[in-house]
Amino acid sequence: MNAPENRFKSRLLAREVLHGLWMTLASPVAAEALSLLGHDWLMFDTEHTPLDLAGVQPLLQAAAAGGAATVVRPAWNDPVLIKRLLDMGAQTLLVPFVQTPEEARAAVAATRYPPEGVRGVAGLTRASRFGLATDYFRVANREMCVLVQIETGAALARLEEIAAVEGVDGVFLGPSDLAASLGHLGQPGHPEVQAALEDAARRILATGKAPGILATTAVDARRYLGWGYRFVATGVDLSLLLKSAQRLLEEVAAET
Numbered sequence: 001m002n003a004p005e006n007r008f009k010s011r012l013l014a015r016e017v018l019h020g021l022w023m024t025l026a027s028p029v030a031a032e033a034l035s036l037l038g039h040d041w042l043m044f045d046t047e048h049t050p051l052d053l054a055g056v057q058p059l060l061q062a063a064a065a066g067g068a069a070t071v072v073r074p075a076w077n078d079p080v081l082i083k084r085l086l087d088m089g090a091q092t093l094l095v096p097f098v099q100t101p102e103e104a105r106a107a108v109a110a111t112r113y114p115p116e117g118v119r120g121v122a123g124l125t126r127a128s129r130f131g132l133a134t135d136y137f138r139v140a141n142r143e144m145c146v147l148v149q150i151e152t153g154a155a156l157a158r159l160e161e162i163a164a165v166e167g168v169d170g171v172f173l174g175p176s177d178l179a180a181s182l183g184h185l186g187q188p189g190h191p192e193v194q195a196a197l198e199d200a201a202r203r204i205l206a207t208g209k210a211p212g213i214l215a216t217t218a219v220d221a222r223r224y225l226g227w228g229y230r231f232v233a234t235g236v237d238l239s240l241l242l243k244s245a246q247r248l249l250e251e252v253a254a255e256t
């Protein structure tokens, strides 16, 4: 039996546009159902959700039902959090708050077994199909995909250096955090933020790496795709649930 191939990585490197969904519900039922819809990737967030590490493995198992690849955001750029997520079978990580090339290098090293990195070794993990994948240690490093998240003006100033780090496969812009850092808390649509996002896509593409972003509406997503963003999460599961429940309630309540 072979180790799983990282289709997200191979498709990203093939310069495909990959449509994602931002997952915050920490629900295996939602993960399984939404994995069937046709998204290219689902992003499970452990940074800004109550989801603890033990809750991630059931989400990855559930999402394996459909065709969507999985991405996990660790709560921090921390080698211990990272190795535990990788042992669970996460192959693509979105590492938050990367500010410097050194931090990007540390994130990459945390995902690689020695001698390329510092990842600790375990045998009976979901990552190695519980030890049944005979090629696992030969291919594990190669199948890792590291996406680093740029969230501040300071990180933007070093964008090319961060993107150039070997092993960084994609650079993700967080519109909300960037807005806060640029003095526009709660206003990701502010013209200065949007101009920075457009410029960032251009600069990342010039380095040969893939730019990614989170959009909360189809209009935003289309604009970002037009700027060259290649892995774009459109929508947040909880927000979609709230909006459709609210709309339904309003429709029904309006008639009574």
Ligand SMILES: O=C(O)C(=O)C[C@H](O)[C@@H](O)CO
Pocket: 022, 024, 048, 151, 173, 174, 175, 176, 177, 178, 214, 236
């Ligand atoms: O800066 C951002 O934008 C993000 O990092 C995404 C946020 O965590 C949040 O808006 C997702 O619900």
